[in-house]
Amino acid sequence: xxxxxxxxxxxxxxxxxxxxxxxxxxxxxxxxxxxxxxxxxxxxxxxxxxxxxxxxxxxxxxxxxxxxxxxxxxxxxxxxxxxxxxxxxxxxxxxxxxxxxxxxxxxxxxxxxxxxxxxxxxxxxxxxxxxxxxxxxxxxxxxxxxxxxxxxxxxxxxxxxxxxxxxxxxxxxxxxxxxxxxxxxxxxxxxxxxxxxxxxxxxxxxxxxxxxxxxxxxxxxxxxxxxxxxxxxxxxxxxxxxxxxxxxxxxxxxxxxxxxxxxxxxxxxxxxxxxxxxxxxx
Numbered sequence: 259x260x261x262x263x264x265x266x267x268x269x270x271x272x273x274x275x276x277x278x279x280x281x282x283x284x285x286x287x288x289x290x291x292x293x294x295x296x297x298x299x300x301x302x303x304x305x306x307x308x309x310x311x312x313x314x315x316x317x318x319x320x321x322x323x324x325x326x327x328x329x330x331x332x333x334x335x336x337x338x339x340x341x342x343x344x345x346x347x348x349x350x351x352x353x354x355x356x357x358x359x360x361x362x363x364x365x366x367x368x369x370x371x372x373x374x375x376x377x378x379x380x381x382x383x384x385x386x387x388x389x390x391x392x393x394x395x396x397x398x399x400x401x402x403x404x405x406x407x408x409x410x411x412x413x414x415x416x417x418x419x420x421x422x423x424x425x426x427x428x429x430x431x432x433x434x435x436x437x438x439x440x441x442x443x444x445x446x447x448x449x450x451x452x453x454x455x456x457x458x459x460x461x462x463x464x465x466x467x468x469x470x471x472x473x474x475x476x477x478x479x480x481x482x483x484x485x486x487x488x489x490x491x492x493x494x495x496x497x498x499x500x501x502x503x504x505x506x507x508x509x510x511x512x513x514x515x516x517x518x519x520x521x522x523x524x525x526x527x528x529x530x531x532x533x534x535x536x537x538x539x540x
Contacts, residue, residue, distance in 0.1 A: 259286065260372075260373065260374075261375070262276055262279060262288060264339065264372040265372055267337060267377070268333070268334065268337060269520040270330055270333045270334075270519070270520065271519070271520065272326050272327065272330035272366070272367060272368055272369060273334070273368060273369050273520075274290050274292070274350065274368050275290070275520045275521070276288060277289040277290065277291050290370070291523060292350070292352050292521070294352040295352060295353050296351040296365075297347050297348070297349060297350055297370075298323075298346035298347070298349040298350075298351055298419065298422075298423075299346035299347050301316070301351040301365070302422060305426055306429060315364035316364060316365060317427065318363060319351075319364050319365040319366070319367075320423050320427060321427070323367045323423065324420060324423070325507045326366070326367050327349070327367055327416060327420075328500070328503040329504055329507075330368075330369050331344075331413075331416055331500045332503065332504040334369070334412075334500070335409050335412070335499070335500040335501075336500075336501075338377060338378045338381060338383075338384055339377040339378075340375060340376050340377075340408075340409055340412055341372060341375050341412050341415075342376065342390065342392065343374055343375075343391070343392065343393055343415075344369070344396065344412055344415035344416050344418075344419060345393050345395070345415065345419065346422060348369065348370050348371040349368065349419065350368040350370050351365050351368075352368065354366045357524050358524050359522065359524060374390070381408070384408045384409055385407070385408040386406070387406040387407065389404050390404075394452045395418070395451060395452045395453065396415045396418045396419070396452075396453060397411070397414075397415065397454060398410070398411040398413075398414035398415060398454060398494070399414075399457075400494060402452070408494065409500065410495075410497045410499075411494070412500070413489050413494075413498065414453075414489060414490060414494075416489065417453075417486050417489025417490045417497075418453040418490070420482075420486045420489065421439060421490070422439065424439075424483065424486065425438065425439035425440075442456065442463055443456055445459070454492075457490055457491075461487045461490060464484075464490075467479055467483050485498070485503070485507070489503070
């Protein structure tokens with residue numbers, strides 16, 4: 259019910275939307291739009307199975323996701339809402355090539371799962387403390403330590419997501435002598451693979467990627483890495499705000515080609531069934 263309330267107050271083209279709810283016995287179910295083929299975790303895993311040439315449209319969509327996700331988080335924080343569980347599994351990725359709306363990208367990202375989110379009356383009220391639910395790998399240091407935390411905790415978590423996108427772009431840039439992200443996390447002496455436990459190593463890794471070329475002229479990799487390194491600062495005060503992120507990534511007031519508010523609903527027509535005779539002739 260809390261998730262329904264949050265999503266009912268959010269209308270952005272990179273945030274999932276509630277279409278309806280229904281109950282069966284004591285169970286409440288939520289109908290969410292859109293239906294997506296992947297979450298970001300599975301999208302990245304699938305991408306690593308192919309060469310850059312075969313996945314060029316998807317790689318370009320990943321590059322655009324920096325801008326899109328920064329824009330979406332700016333919108334969420336402007337509503338004085340903390341998502342509190344930003345991670346690849348909670349970001350949906352939809353193939354938009356089959357729809358009626360024309361995009362310059364093959365896939366589009368959506369922030370989902372507002373089940374533990376919280377909304378507040380003011381920025382000061384958003385600074386809370388005490389135990390809460392979180393995903394350790396992507397949680398900010400102050401969340402893991404059960405300390406005082408505000409909107410900046412979401413910035414850290416999104417920085418972790420951006421680091422994983424950069425790692426995938428790094429892989430597609432070709433053979434390089436830089437420690438891969440997964441290997442870097444596994445080098446932790448006490449076996450803590452969370453991002454907050456490996457901040458210095460992560461920032462050193464990001465600093466070493468400035469010579470790698472992204473498959474696009476949209477944003478220089480050294481600037482991307484510099485921004486993400488700031489997002490992963492241990493001190494929340496040193497992290498950029500969501501509004502600053504939007505400005506750094508060059509987000510217009512209306513991203514995705516002028517779409518404002520929730521994305522228009524569209525139905526994807528089913529493929530026409532071929533007759534038995536047609537199948538036999540093929």
